[in-house]
Amino acid sequence: MADLVLQEAAALLGRARRVVVFTGAGMSAESGVPTFRDALTGLWQQFDAQALATPEAFDADPALVWGWYEWRRDAVRRARPNAGHRAVAAIEARVADTVVVTQNVDDLHERAGSAAPVHLHGSLFAPRCSSCAQPAPVPVGAEREPVDGRRITPPGCARCAAPVRPGVVWFGEGLPETALAAAVEAASACDLLVTVGTSGLVYPAAEIPQVAARLGATVIQVNPERTPLDQVAEVNLRGPAARVLPALVEATWGATGPA
Ligand code: BJW
Ligand code: ZN
Numbered sequence: 001m002a003d004l005v006l007q008e009a010a011a012l013l014g015r016a017r018r019v020v021v022f023t024g025a026g027m028s029a030e031s032g033v034p035t036f037r038d039a040l041t042g043l044w045q046q047f048d049a050q051a052l053a054t055p056e057a058f059d060a061d062p063a064l065v066w067g068w069y070e071w072r073r074d075a076v077r078r079a080r081p082n083a084g085h086r087a088v089a090a091i092e093a094r095v096a097d098t099v100v101v102t103q104n105v106d107d108l109h110e111r112a113g114s115a116a117p118v119h120l121h122g123s124l125f126a127p128r129c130s131s132c133a134q135p136a137p138v139p140v141g142a143e144r145e146p147v148d149g150r151r152i153t154p155p156g157c158a159r160c161a162a163p164v165r166p167g168v169v170w171f172g173e174g175l176p177e178t179a180l181a182a183a184v185e186a187a188s189a190c191d192l193l194v195t196v197g198t199s200g201l202v203y204p205a206a207e208i209p210q211v212a213a214r215l216g217a218t219v220i221q222v223n224p225e226r227t228p229l230d231q232v233a234e235v236n237l238r239g240p241a242a243r244v245l246p247a248l249v250e251a252t253w254g255a256t257g258p259a
Pocket of ligand 2: 129130131132133134157158159160161162
């Protein structure tokens, strides 16, 4: 990442009054949470998305799907927010009108101090009934052995006894309306959008940076790799989020204390 490019991004961030930080799986990669599409390490290299992340998969084999999500929830519980998550919270602290929009189903933004991230693809920590949508308690995992991805029969809904499902958005499902509306509104009104660690391949979420760019906002991208969002990004900071974002915050406002 060239210093001049970082300085250009810092100047844009320093001038911005309304900021959207739009994040994907790369944001949490350095916390040890795997991405989906990275070569070798991405979840979809190892697991079949059609067999695990669709409503049809849950109908066909709820225990397979529930067990896989229990394993992922367990891994996220053990993960810690990284310096990139903390830098995002620092941006929020500096620019009052900042909205964090995440595709991630982990809770690492919240745990790093972000106030109310908009979760476009739901959360691992919000299971609900697959039939009546009643929220269900999050299974307690702290005192158990690590969950290893085996089949686990999902609990039954307290209201109607149908299987409880993960509170995430699967392929072919609509995004939560309130979250999508909040994200579109923030993207439409911002003057700067910082997109971090997303391949920009999954729609409609991938439209969020495009909406911002179309309506005149500047887009900065943080990603070690090229993505389709290169086309809308005025500045591309090529590097990992946990290194680039703290450097961006420091170049913009000076040292903000220990990362
Ligand atoms: C780093 C890094 C580091 C690495 N630092 N960076 C238009 C065209 C074609 C298809 C469609 C279309 N519109 C809709 C579709 C269908 C589909 C879709 O988009 N398919 C495409 C994949 C082709 N979309 C849907 O089905 C959506 N629903 C829908 O359209 O519904 C219609 C409808 C409306 C009304 C009623 C009913 C239906 C839903 C999409 C749901 C996506 N769900 C998942 C799983 C969530 C649950 C779970 O976690 O299991 O969401 S899939 C997965 O992809 C997950 C992610 O949020 C999402 C995006 O992935 P992300 O975050 O970008 O990760 P990666 O792995 O792709 O990229 C990581 C990036 O990080 C890379 O660029 C790395 O370089 C980078 N990186 N290390 C910074 N250290
Ligand atoms: Zn129910």
